[in-house]
Amino acid sequence: MPNEADHLDGRGDKESKKKEERRQGAPEGTLNERIRANSSSPNRGNTPQASPPRFVSVEELMETAEGVTNMALAHEIMVNQDFQVKPAVLPEGSLERQVKEIMHKAFWDCLEAQLKEEPQTYGHCIKLLSEIRETLLSFLLPGHGRLRSRIEEVLDLPLIQQQAENGALDIGKLSQFIVGMMGSLCAPCRDEDIRKLKEIPDIVPLLKEIFSVLDLMKVDMANFALTSIRPHLMQQSVEYERSKFQGFLEKHPNALDYTEKWLEDTLRCLREGGSCAASSGPPSLSSVNVHNHAYLRLLTWAHASDPFPETVLMDQVRFQEMHREEERLVVLSSVLLIVYTTTGEAISGLPGLLETLKDIVSAIFADMHAPSFNAPEALATVGEKLCVELSECLSRHGYSPFAAVRRSALMGQISAIIQPDNSVRKLMESRLQNYLLASLESSQHKNPPPLPGGLAPVGKEVKELAVRFSRLINFNKLVFSPFYQNILQKLLAPGESPSPGT
Numbered sequence: 001m002p003n004e005a006d007h008l009d010g011r012g013d014k015e016s017k018k019k020e021e022r023r024q025g026a027p028e029g030t031l032n033e034r035i036r037a038n039s040s041s042p043n044r045g046n047t048p049q050a051s052p053p054r055f056v057s058v059e060e061l062m063e064t065a066e067g068v069t070n071m072a073l074a075h076e077i078m079v080n081q082d083f084q085v086k087p088a089v090l091p092e093g094s095l096e097r098q099v100k101e102i103m104h105k106a107f108w109d110c111l112e113a114q115l116k117e118e119p120q121t122y123g124h125c126i127k128l129l130s131e132i133r134e135t136l137l138s139f140l141l142p143g144h145g146r147l148r149s150r151i152e153e154v155l156d157l158p159l160i161q162q163q164a165e166n167g168a169l170d171i172g173k174l175s176q177f178i179v180g181m182m183g184s185l186c187a188p189c190r191d192e193d194i195r196k197l198k199e200i201p202d203i204v205p206l207l208k209e210i211f212s213v214l215d216l217m218k219v220d221m222a223n224f225a226l227t228s229i230r231p232h233l234m235q236q237s238v239e240y241e242r243s244k245f246q247g248f249l250e251k252h253p254n255a256l257d258y259t260e261k262w263l264e265d266t267l268r269c270l271r272e273g274g275s276c277a278a279s280s281g282p283p284s285l286s287s288v289n290v291h292n293h294a295y296l297r298l299l300t301w302a303h304a305s306d307p308f309p310e311t312v313l314m315d316q317v318r319f320q321e322m323h324r325e326e327e328r329l330v331v332l333s334s335v336l337l338i339v340y341t342t343t344g345e346a347i348s349g350l351p352g353l354l355e356t357l358k359d360i361v362s363a364i365f366a367d368m369h370a371p372s373f374n375a376p377e378a379l380a381t382v383g384e385k386l387c388v389e390l391s392e393c394l395s396r397h398g399y400s401p402f403a404a405v406r407r408s409a410l411m412g413q414i415s416a417i418i419q420p421d422n423s424v425r426k427l428m429e430s431r432l433q434n435y436l437l438a439s440l441e442s443s444q445h446k447n448p449p450p451l452p453g454g455l456a457p458v459g460k461e462v463k464e465l466a467v468r469f470s471r472l473i474n475f476n477k478l479v480f481s482p483f484y485q486n487i488l489q490k491l492l493a494p495g496e497s498p499s500p501g502t
Contacts, residue, residue, distance in 0.1 A: 075314050077226060078237045079475055085222040087215065112204045115171075122164040125171060128207055130157055132178055135214050139185045139221055151181060171203050178210060186213075187220045234478075241479045245311075249483075255310055260487050262309040266294040267491050287488045292440045295473050296433060299323045311480045315472060324369050325465055326432060329458050331368070331417065333428045335361050336457045338413045339386060342406065353393055354457055360385050375418050383411035428454055432462065439466035440473055 077083050090097035111124040133155040140148050154177050163169040183194040193213045200206040249255045267290050298312060298319045308316045336357060340347065347353055364378050364385070387410060391402040417425045431452035438449035448466070451459050477484070 072314050074237055074240055077230065078233060079315070079318070079472055083226070085219050085226070087219055108204060108208055111207070115203060119167060122169055122171075125207075126157070126160060126164060128211075129155060129160060129174065132210065132214065133157070135218070136178070136181055136185065139217065147181070147184070175203065175206055175210070179206075182210070182213065182217065186217050187224070190217060190220065238475075238478045242482070245480070245483075256483060256487070257310075258307045259309040259311045259483070262297070263290065263294050263484070263487055264491055266290055266297055269293075285492070287485075287492060288441075290488065290492070291477075291484060292437055292473075295440065295469075295476075296437055299326055299433075299436075299469075311483065312476060315476070318468075318472060322465060322469055325461075326436075328362075328365060328368060329455075329461055329465065330425060330429045330432060331365055332358065332361050332461075333432070333455055333458045334417050334422075334425045335382060335386070335414055337428065337454045338417075338424055339390070339410065342410045342413065343390060347390065347393060350393060350397065356389060357386060358457065360389065376415065379415045379417060380411070383414040386414070387411060431455060435462060436466055436469055439470050 090100065107124070111128070114121045114124055133151060136151050136155075137148065140151075154174070160169060160174075179194060179197045182197070183191070186194060190213065193216065197206065197209055197213060200209060245255075267285070270285060270290060270293060298309075299322055301308065301319065301323075303316070303320065312319070336354070339357060361382055364382050367373055368375070368378070387402060387407045390410075391407075395401060413424070416422050419425075431454060435449060435452055435455065442449050448463065451462065455462050
């Protein structure tokens, strides 16, 4: 019988394909990109020269692809706390699905025909029982000695074969034992599936559903194993990814070209006092600071025109997601800062008002990165709705209504956030980036930096973003630190030599 369980290696292929599809389908028209549409980047066009073409065999390509897939899967397990193995679902109408359904139907039809024969034959049935036996045994932990003995005793294949030859095999009784044992070993989320199995009277449909539930239990067991061993995998995963990348680099010597350009452009920008410096003062040119600023640049990367650095390529989608979250928080904090600055003390401290205003802005900007999103219209709508809410709130608390002049001024300031030189938006953007940079610097000391002014209303969201950002960066540093040290050692002046832990 074909095995219906999802396998971990297959999951790696699917995860890689999904990430590639998301990368290709990710919306490029973000708010900041629209704002910067007419501005050119000073670093574009400075692309590393391609190495001379080298012919490779199909075997080399397959080996490289397999290595990258395995490395991507190991990386996903470590950095994605929500990573889970999921059952394989073949596309509706696909050839693979049609072949699988035909093969399975033929098998079950053959089994049903055998059990209807006089006398009954049990060839297929015994094969199923053998597979079920091995699956149940695979679920057992080292301390399950009694359960192991019980399974081996009841599902004793030589004895079952002998009973079949003598016409004394009771498939129904064995099926009941199997369902009972599955109930003892399954996760709580499968209790309902086990209950349904007990209600199936016919042998063939019951065996068919037993295999379906066993496949789900295999997935549950794989996820349980991942959850159990993840805390112990950090060092092994770091060494595994590093060795895999080192092997890839040995076969492809130019595999760090874009990483070198990324760090070189960051260093040049910091030396020239460019926009990549998060703070307004003169930036430090220490290797750690250069490296942290380089990571910060990844949040505003021009994905459509500039190749992503090789050492962070597996996390490109994550950086895009964090950039979208950063843009959303910048807009949200800018609007709230304008509202509270314009309205004054009248609304300061009113219970529930801040959350109400946040919900209004968040609802309107929920799809701000969709291609069809119209930022000017959305900001105008935000201004109108907030003015209505503020007027009602002021009236409820005994203050004078919102005057038409103040209403018009507030709506105008909110609509102006879309402008490239808007001081409020640029201020919130700078403060958020400074906080993310500070979170990288303080992550080794376990003390989160204080929130800058104006970000308190979105403090919870900002801290969550900083934790995600820092966790991802710190793992990347652990894996690729030897490669980064070599690159920075070449780029930095003698007095700026890389320090350990870069």
